[in-house]
Amino acid sequence: MIAKETIDKVFDASRVEEVIGDFVQLKRSGSNYKGLSPFSDERTPSFMVSPVKQIWKDFSSGKGGNVVAFLMEHEHYTYPEAIKYLAKKYGIEVEETEQTNEEKEKSSERESMYLVSEFAQSYFQKTLKNSELGKAIGGTYFKERGFTKETIDKFKLGYSLDQWDAFTKEALGAGYQLEYLEKTGLTIVKEKEGSDDKRMFDRFKGRVMFPIHSMSGRVLGFGGRILTSDKKAAKYLNSPESDIYHKSKVLYGIYHAKQAIAKQDNCFLVEGYTDVIQFHQSGIENVVASSGTALTPDQIRLINRLTKNITVLFDGDAAGLRASLRGIDLILEQGMNVKVCTFPEGQDPDSYARANSEEDLVSFLEENATDFIRFKASLLVKDAQNDPIKKADTIREIVNSIFKIPDRIQREIYVQECSRIMDISEDVLYNTLAQLGNKEVADANKKHKEERKKNNFNVVRPGEGTSSKKVNQLNELEKSIIGILLFHGDKTETFNDIVLEDDDNGDMIQKEIKVDMKVYEKIFLDLQADEIEFANKDFHAIYTILIEMFNVEGVLKMDSFLQKLTFEQNASVVDILMNEEKYALSNWESKDILVKDKSMSVHLLVFQTISMLRLKLLNMLVDSIHEVIGANNNATTEQLEDIKNYWDLRKTLSDRFGLVTNTTFYS
Structure with missing residues (x-):
């Protein structure tokens, strides 16, 4: 505790x-x-x-x-x-008792896997530092790589003894369950043939260990490098996929690099563990590795949260360069800026960083990092030589990459650059881009039309002979909000919103932006911003339960929802559910509230409903002032000023949302 x-x-x-x-x-x-x-x-x-x-x-x-x-x-x-x-x-001391075996057993499965992984990291570290074999084998390897003691400690590097079950025995003896040792992949379990007995093996036996951390520093898995010349064994071995380790969503070094990436506004992307570690030791910390796997969109998005700029570092292997072009296209698809830097033939980021000072390394990266289109063009042109067919294929491949760029301005700049480098007219390149985009545009337009059709409301006018009896407008507005939440609460809509920003002179100005959010979120935030509470107690209770359920579940589970309501509240909800059309804004005329006659999308329905509620509350405020004025047969300057301010606010709201009301203020 x-x-x-x-x-x-x-x-x-x-x-x-x-x-x-x-x-x-x-x-x-x-x-x-x-x-x-x-x-x-x-x-x-x-x-x-x-x-x-x-x-x-x-x-x-x-x-x-x-x-x-x-x-x-x-x-x-x-x-x-x-x-x-x-x-x-934040440097706050936390006192807590060590977990007992019983408490470990009560931990959730996922948490148990994290605990096992943390223990393994500690065990491998201690083995490297304290055991004779660890120091002689693992320590010698890291020393040969040029890693200092500080670097080894920083990255929690370790060693797994070349014994079948040394780690597994230690973990079981410390109270960790075999189930989680197996699920994390640290231990391999095999059934003995014709027996219930199990044989247990350490997955990483005889390897130096590289813990793989999450962005917050939790141990997700391990990479292990074998030090013998056994050709049957993989040089590098990673933890298998598990509930806590998904290699396509992880970048090695992200925990140690995140702050430097954000500060430098750039991320160097390399391939291996030692590349990352050697760069850090050289003083360049904004570097991560894909850990030998093909780059994935999830890995790119991980970087995208910290910076929009990636510099991909390659060694001089031409075959490897060609294979990496797909990764560059994936980066472009995410709307990021990508540069490429290749090292001299026969060298990689690790070896080059070891052989050069930090200053020389930084200079090399700055001088040799090139725009992706120049890199791709130079690489592909070498293959094309004087062959017109190959040159045409090269241009198509470059255009395919340009097409993946979401930003139109950047796309146009790259078209101009491609035209210059490949000596081909911009018109031809634009026509090729258009051909690539035709199907995509057609599909997008079709989807847009379907969504617009789905979201539009039919305007329902009151029939002839409709009773014009006076209704409680505030009650109807509150009921309409409940109706919107019931029918559309979990839908995502694009809303116009107002934010305050500093202009060039440092003054605060209002700026209208578009924000995608759930309908229930928009309603909650608007009502909260104005400190509006429902006057109807039943509606207030229903609203509170609805918002809570959307926040927790993400969707409205009607059975569970209705079970939380009283008999009266159930009746109100059923009434709304059975009379959906009654609460569209096109029916405000029957409630002495007039709006423009048009079909209405959900986002506009929300905007105008909230606006009408605000206008109604403003009317009520002015009415209360007039009651005081009438009782005193006199109006103070302050009261008149309040009325004027409310009138200005009311007019602003009406103009903004195209609303017209037949309720008048006293002037």
């Missing part, structure tokens, strides 16, 4: 923007920060952090909360682990 006083200290010291800034590149947006969602694939930032309120919200996935909630969501920490992570970051 962690003492409440310690938890309070952690929350007092923690800054949500600082903690999240270690995982996501945040940029100032008014009084808040914004960045790309770490929970979904997106190119337009929808992840917001509020330093004032010390909360975050991811509008693409619907997740949100405080700093601890972020760590629990992003790093899959338990609550105590998130507290301990923050305590370590």
Whole structure:
């Protein structure tokens, strides 16, 4: 158990923007920060952090909360682990008792795998430093690589003894379960033929160990390099896929590189563990490795949260260069800027960094990093030589890469560059791009039309003879909000929003932006911003339960929802569900509220409903002032000023959303 006083200290010291800034590149947006969602694939930032309120919200996935909630969501920490992570970051001492075997057994499966991996890292480190075989074999290898003691400690490097089950026995003796040793891949278990007995082997026996960490420093898995000349054994061996280790979503060195990447606004991408470690030892820390696997979109998005710029470093192997072109196209597809730097033939990032000073290494990278199109053109042109057919294929391949760039301005610049380098007209290149885009555009237009058709509302006018009896407008507006949440709450819509930004003179100005978010999020944030509470107690209770369910579940589970309601609240909800058309804005005429006659999409329905609620509340405020004026038979200057201010605000809202009301203020 962690003492409440310690938890309070952690929350007092923690800054949500600082903690999240270690995982996501945040940029100032008014009084808040914004960045790309770490929970979904997106190119337009929808992840917001509020330093004032010390909360975050991811509008693409619907997740949100405080700093601890972020760590629990992003790093899959338990609550105590998130507290301990923050305590370590802010230098707060945490006193806790060591876990007993019983407590270890009660841990969740995923958490148990993390605990086993942490133990393995510690064990391999101790074996390297303290055992004679570890120092003689593993220590000698790392010394030959030029790694210092500080570097070995920084990357938690280790050694696994060349014995069948040395690690497994140690782990079992420390109380860790064989089930999780096997699930993490640290131990291989085989059944003895014709017996219930099991044989256990250390997966990484006789290898130097490279722990693979998450962005927060948790041990996800291991890479092990064999030191013998056994041709039957793989030179490098990685942990198998597991619940905590997915090699396509992990970059080696990201934990140690994240702050330098954000600070330098660039990430060097290499292939191997030793490349990363050697660069760090040379003083260049903004470097990560794909760990020998083909680059994946998930790995690129991991970098994209920290910077938009990647410099891919290659050795002089021509065959390897050709194979890496696909990775460059993947980077371009993510809307990132990519440069390429190749080392002299026969050298790689590791060997070049060892043979040169930091200053020379930095100069080499700056002078030799070239734009991807120049690199690709020079590489492919060598193959084409004077063959017109091959040259045409080369141009098509380059155009295919340009086509993957989402930004139109960048795409045009690269077309001009390709035209110059390949000596071909821009018109031909644009025509080729158009051909590639025709199908994509057609598909996009079709999808857009289908969505627009689905989201449009039919305008339903009151029939002749409709009763014009006076209705409670505020009650109807609140009921309409409940109706929108019931029918559209989990839909994602594009809303216009207003943010405050600094202009060139340092003055705060309003700027309209488009934000994609769930309907329930938009309603919640708007009502919260205006501190609006429902007047109808039943609607207030229903609204609270709806928002809570959307936040937790992401969708409305009607059976569970209705079970949480009282008899009266159930009746209200059923009434709304059975009369959907009644709550479209096109029916406001029956409630003495007039709007423009047009079909209405969900986002406009939300905007105008909230706006009408605001206008109604403004009317009520003015009515209350007039009641006071009527009772006193006199109006003060302050009262008249209030009425004028409310009138101006009301007019602004009406003009912005195209609303017209037949309720008048006194002038």
